[in-house]
Amino acid sequence: MTAVGDDAPDFTASLVDETIEPFRLSDHLGDEPVVLAFFPAAFSNTCTDEMEALRDGFDRDDCTLLGVSTDLPHALAAYRTQYELPFALVGDPDHRAIEAYDVVESFDRYGVDTVAQRAVFVIDGDGVVTYRWLAENAGQEPEYDALADAVAEAA
DSSP states (O other): OOOTTSBOOOOEEEEESSSEEEEEGGGGOSSSOEEEEEOSOTTOHHHHHHHHHHHHSSOOTTSEEEEEESSOHHHHHHHHHHTTOOSEEEEOTTOHHHHHTTOEEEEEETTEEEEEOSEEEEEOTTSBEEEEEEOSSTTOOOOHHHHHHHHHHHO
């Protein structure tokens, strides 16, 4: 399990922003903290509530915020557009990110057997994990004030 004080595990996936392009986490480390907000599934109720809370009530000025799920990049592009998310999403259908951060959740519904556990990691400019939050149940959202404090400390 990736813990506070560990070097952030690197991974590759697809970055869904204005376009879809290859992504490597290490290419985005250095200038400001990176927040990885893992979520189980686009278009689901709690995940959408969480992404909207990050969109509407979380100050992203001092960090790079990335939502990460195992959804396919094109599904994430539609999700990002529908909910007007101003931050990039990372498509991890090959499970590289969720395995690297040990946030693998068994699902077994709708033909899907594995999703991301709802979790948040803050990584400082040196590539060290400075904050970790893991959901204890499917409907739990992060404590946004604690996350904001963690970003400020990592900045």
